[in-house]
Amino acid sequence: MPLKPPSGTFPLWRRLLVCSSIIVCLGAARAETTVEIVHYFNVPGQLDGLADIQKDFEAANPDIKIKFTYIPFAELVSRTVQMAAVHKPPAISCIDNPDVRYVAKSGVLKDISASVAKLPTWQDTYPGPKHSVTEGEKVFGVPIGSNSLAIFSNKKMLSDAGITDPPKTWDELTADAAKLTKSPVYGLVFSATNTEESTWQWEPFLWSDGGSLLDLSAAPAKQSLQLWVDLIQKGSVSKDAVNWNQGDVANQFISGQAAMMVMGPWMLGQVHKSGLDFEVTPIPVPKEGEKPVVPLGGEVWCVLKGDPKVEAAAVKFIEFVQDSDRLEKLCNTFNYISSVRSVAKKQGEANPELQPFVLQMDTARARPEEGGANYTKVSLAARTAIQQAITGQATVDAALADAAAKIKPLAAKK
Amino acid sequence: MRQLEAIRARGATAPEAGGRATPRRRAAWRTALSSYSFILPITIFGLFLLVYPVLYSLALSFRDATVETFVGGDMPFVGLSNYEQILASSTFWQALENTVVFTFCSILFQFAIGFLLALFFQNRFPLKNVLIALLLIPWIAPVLTAANTFKGLFNEVGPINQIAHLLGIPTVPWLASPGFALAATIVANIWIGFPFNFILLYSGVCNVPPEIYEAARIDGASYWRRVAHITLPILKPVTVAVLMLGTIYTVKVFDLVWIMTGGGPANTSHLLSTYAYQVGFSILNFGQAAAIATVIVALILSLNLFQLVLQRR
Numbered sequence: 174m175p176l177k178p179p180s181g182t183f184p185l186w187r188r189l190l191v192c193s194s195i196i197v198c199l200g201a202a203r204a205e206t207t208v209e210i211v212h213y214f215n216v217p218g219q220l221d222g223l224a225d226i227q228k229d230f231e232a233a234n235p236d237i238k239i240k241f242t243y244i245p246f247a248e249l250v251s252r253t254v255q256m257a258a259v260h261k262p263p264a265i266s267c268i269d270n271p272d273v274r275y276v277a278k279s280g281v282l283k284d285i286s287a288s289v290a291k292l293p294t295w296q297d298t299y300p301g302p303k304h305s306v307t308e309g310e311k312v313f314g315v316p317i318g319s320n321s322l323a324i325f326s327n328k329k330m331l332s333d334a335g336i337t338d339p340p341k342t343w344d345e346l347t348a349d350a351a352k353l354t355k356s357p358v359y360g361l362v363f364s365a366t367n368t369e370e371s372t373w374q375w376e377p378f379l380w381s382d383g384g385s386l387l388d389l390s391a392a393p394a395k396q397s398l399q400l401w402v403d404l405i406q407k408g409s410v411s412k413d414a415v416n417w418n419q420g421d422v423a424n425q426f427i428s429g430q431a432a433m434m435v436m437g438p439w440m441l442g443q444v445h446k447s448g449l450d451f452e453v454t455p456i457p458v459p460k461e462g463e464k465p466v467v468p469l470g471g472e473v474w475c476v477l478k479g480d481p482k483v484e485a486a487a488v489k490f491i492e493f494v495q496d497s498d499r500l501e502k503l504c505n506t507f508n509y510i511s512s513v514r515s516v517a518k519k520q521g522e523a524n525p526e527l528q529p530f531v532l533q534m535d536t537a538r539a540r541p542e543e544g545g546a547n548y549t550k551v552s553l554a555a556r557t558a559i560q561q562a563i564t565g566q567a568t569v570d571a572a573l574a575d576a577a578a579k580i581k582p583l584a585a586k587k
Numbered sequence: 588m589r590q591l592e593a594i595r596a597r598g599a600t601a602p603e604a605g606g607r608a609t610p611r612r613r614a615a616w617r618t619a620l621s622s623y624s625f626i627l628p629i630t631i632f633g634l635f636l637l638v639y640p641v642l643y644s645l646a647l648s649f650r651d652a653t654v655e656t657f658v659g660g661d662m663p664f665v666g667l668s669n670y671e672q673i674l675a676s677s678t679f680w681q682a683l684e685n686t687v688v689f690t691f692c693s694i695l696f697q698f699a700i701g702f703l704l705a706l707f708f709q710n711r712f713p714l715k716n717v718l719i720a721l722l723l724i725p726w727i728a729p730v731l732t733a734a735n736t737f738k739g740l741f742n743e744v745g746p747i748n749q750i751a752h753l754l755g756i757p758t759v760p761w762l763a764s765p766g767f768a769l770a771a772t773i774v775a776n777i778w779i780g781f782p783f784n785f786i787l788l789y790s791g792v793c794n795v796p797p798e799i800y801e802a803a804r805i806d807g808a809s810y811w812r813r814v815a816h817i818t819l820p821i822l823k824p825v826t827v828a829v830l831m832l833g834t835i836y837t838v839k840v841f842d843l844v845w846i847m848t849g850g851g852p853a854n855t856s857h858l859l860s861t862y863a864y865q866v867g868f869s870i871l872n873f874g875q876a877a878a879i880a881t882v883i884v885a886l887i888l889s890l891n892l893f894q895l896v897l898q899r900r
Contacts, residue, residue, distance in 0.1 A: 247869070248868065250871060251654075251867075251871065254654050254658055255657075257658050258657055258658045258660065275655075276654060279654045279656075279657065279658045280658055280659065357744050367848070367849040367851030367852065367853075367854070368849060368869070369869075411744070411760075412760035413742055413743045413760055413762065413763045415851055415852040415853075416738070416762045416847075416848060416849070416852070549870055549871065550870060553869070553870060557853050557854060560851055560852040560853035560854075561852075561853040563852075564763060564764060564852040564853060566765050566852075566853055
């Protein structure tokens with residue numbers, strides 16, 4: 174059998190017709206816009222949330238395809254910037270909120286202030302999350318949702334130790350943690366590891382005491398670091414806290430090695446799965462009646478400069494997600510608090526475990542409020558001081574004085 | 588070069604079908620071309636994946652490369668400024684010192700343990716091959732697994748401290764104390780690396796002709812004399828290779844320390860590799876990270892040169 178058809182039966186004009194129709198078909202397929210979203214979400218709940226949103230959005234916008242690309246947490250910023258540098262930017266990057274203004278400085282992010290101004294949810298966004306994405310008049314993204322820190326307590330251990338309510342003040346925290354410590358169980362656990370996690374976990378104590386990372390030689394910084402040092406030196410917190418990231422911290426709590434932990438809402442799912450009986454309460458404050466001030470976590474949908482058609486599709490996607498019902502569903506699957514006040518209120522009313530986080534949202538602060546685009550360097554200096562003090566390498570005063578000296582030129586530069 | 592000339596000469600003298608001068612030269616050229624085409628893949632591979640990144644990293648180390656300057660591509664040339672800033676940071680010197688201590692202690696113990704085991708396995712005994720296979724497990728185990736296991740072992744309330752407590756030895760929070768964190772990572776690295784030393788030295792030991800030992804024994808040489816004057820000298824080439832490879836592997840260790848301590852507490856257990864990673868990916872100062880990487884490359888190259896000289900002698 175000859176594979177090639179005899180030339181007579183397939184004249185040139187027909188071949189041309191076939192070819193051109195194929196090209197037209199390909200062209201039609203190309204008319205579809207692909208919105209690539211880079212992110213580092215890897216918890217099953219979060220992935221389900223993203224998949225749902227993708228399905229809904231693609232159904233409503235058949236000409237736009239969403240493509241999620243996973244990048245490990247540590248590489249997200251550098252990869253985003255790299256992709257932009259070689260003119261293949263993703264449409265959207267889900268950047269951690271303290272990094273947004275820093276990345277914006279490189280000029281890869283699109284100012285979407287005109288689009289967000291029209292969104293009803295933007296007017297209702299808490300000041301903290303708003304601050305983290307705004308530089309002057311410019312807006313570089315819309316928060317996916319927020320998270321922060323609170324105290325998780327093991328109910329059984331607390332009642333066994335005769336404690337009726339989880340600690341509300343620093344004094345109660347110190348006393349309760351000591352009471353709950355019975356070898357091999359520690360009263361409390363937090364993360365003081367050599368990454369951003371330790372600064373982030375210390376900030377609620379520093380800020381609730383009225384302190385600032387930009388003024389580490391002041392009294393609130395000394396008092397709040399002394400609180401941590403005392404907890405560790407009394408043995409209420411394991412010395413290994415300097416090596417534990419937040420995943421390790423949660424494991425300690427879940428496996429019953431610690432009675433209380435400093436943790437955020439994204440761990441709720443995992444703690445629930447363990448079947449542990451626990452409750453969540455706000456961060457203890459220095460004196461009764463004061464308001465806790467916690468740092469804000471959470472990622473931001475940031476649109477990258479590129480093909481105008483893709484940019485428009487990306488903005489469309491973000492607007493789609495800002496629908497308050499969709500936002501509530503997404504934040505609930507993420508175990509995040511919505512950055513939009515009305516949505517967050519609803520979440521808190523429906524779920525008592527989220528309520529402490531919702532209540533803290535009004536006073537919560539964006540981390541770049543201290544140091545702006547230099548926040549990462551400020552944080553590095555602060556966490557070195559934290560580690561030096563709690564490992565006994567330096568006194569609280571000396572460690573903080575050293576860090577304050579490093580931060581001073583950074584704060585001036587902005 | 589000499590080989591190529593030989594090939595060309597062979598091509599020139601080879602019998603040809605045409606018999607005329609031009610085809611002969613063309614055939615020679617073709618032979619040379621096909622010879623070059625054999626080394627083409629490795630040359631391209633080397634240029635793109637080895638030479639280019641190293642040169643790029645070197646170039647980056649002289650530029651102000653941060654997230655801000657990276658995208659515009661206008662990373663300004665800043666001369667030695669990155670190096671000045673690196674050399675002025677106490678963490679860098681701590682990391683350099685740690686790298687030297689880490690490498691020296693790891694290699695010393697890995698080699699000593701590997702060598703003693705190789706000597707032991709010179710004897711014949713039952714289950715010998717099974718034991719050899721078992722000894723290779725640390726080398727096969729993924730570093731991720733090993734590092735997390737050791738992180739657990741060195742935990743403040745982990746097995747090591749529990750045993751010490753039972754024996755009445757005062758315990759330390761290994762990974763949480765500035766004085767012991769590096770030591771703990773060295774212990775873990777020795778465990779990971781000794782099988783590599785052992786297996787190479789063992790194969791070397793197996794190649795020592797038994798007659799030499801026989802003769803020495805007849806002459807009345809004691810066991811350790813035989814080891815010192817027969818085994819060690821014969822093993823010299825293997826030893827140099829083992830030490831060289833071991834040193835290169837150890838200077839660039841990253842994952843183990845990153846997982847066990849993250850360079851902490853308070854930056855006391857940073858190696859140059861983990862410090863470079865922190866500067867590059869956490870502080871996002873690519874220029875300074877490249878400067879540290881250049882120091883690592885220079886360190887490894889100078890060690891290589893030193894060992895090549897040793898090998899020549």
